[in-house]
Amino acid sequence: MNHTVTRQMKLIFNIFGVFLKIGPSTFGGGYAMIATIEQEIVCKRRWMDEKEMGDMVSVSGSAPGGVAVNCAAFIGYRLGGVLGAVAAVTAITLPTFFIVFLLSFLSVIFKDNAKVEAALKGIHAAVISLIILAAFKMWKSSVLDTATLIIAASAVILLLFTGIHSFYLILGGPIAGIAIVLFKRSKGMFVKTEKEQTEEKRELHFPEYYI
Amino acid sequence: MLWQLFLVFIKVGLISFGGGYAVMTLIQREVAGKGWVEAGEFQEIVSLAGMAPGSIATNTATLIGYSQSGFLGAVAATVGIILPSLIIVIILTASFIRLQNNDLVKSSFYGLRPVVTGLIIYAAIHFGLSGRSESLLSWSMAGTLLICAGCLTLVTKYKVHPFGVILLAAVAGIVIF
Known part of the structure; x- marks a missing residue:
């Protein structure tokens, strides 16, 4: 009994260590991290196989939240139950948490420095460009026909011109999706609900920055 | 206050489909509604959050929590935004639901x-235009557009890593502004 507990603790500790290492390398975030995880978990440690990686991508893509955190939760849970999931998520978040803190302290110290302010302005412009890029990529995999084009356009218009809370949009999207698919099928039309798998697979190994 | 931060970010975490930049819109609406952070300050927070590794949404939560009630606030906000994902992923994994x-x-x-x-898209428009007192045709706006266009070219054409782009943009900002 005592032996299993020690082994369990060791496993949890291992999970924590691996994700602590992956955490700071999630620069570029989300899907870029999947390649790192694949190398660390599948190739190096053989904790999971390729098929489980597929499950992981599917689960972490459909749950709310960032892909990085969701992947950590998935792997942690598969390996060490709830405790493993908590360890993995904590480990992947912790380094970033402290880096954010450090940056925040530095920014307070140099707040009135004109050069730092200028640098932050430059970074702001860079962040905008990364958001545009993310929007463009998301557009390619989500706007598949006229119906989805109308949904995307109405979401932007509603956000710009009304004070609507995004919650209603996120609730309305799936309802509209189900309604449109049912309607189109009743008319005997074929609906492509997602981009082809092959394209999605290729996209995964491409550094993305929207999670 | 801590409890309130925790609850707000639990709410954001629960509906944070799409992660990252889509969530920025959720956070901005939520925080503006509460009157916690003004537009200019929010922009600064987003710039800082973009500089650190990891999810920009989680980083923003950390910074907003910190600005509202210090270290514990940051912990409350960060745990709040992550907890729903953790629980939902565990449930999905445990129940073997083949969602796809x-x-x-x-x-x-x-x-x-x-x-x-x-x-x-809204996040891009909002962060591009909000918190600016100057007119659209000012030197500052031109600089922002220039850096923005430069970054887009670097990432799409020359496949520069996003972090490299952010560093270059910081240097460009010092030169231009």
């Missing part, structure tokens, strides 16, 4: 994905 092959789920995501696209 379910027709209803497929249809839902067919409708949800364009909404997430809309949220990201």
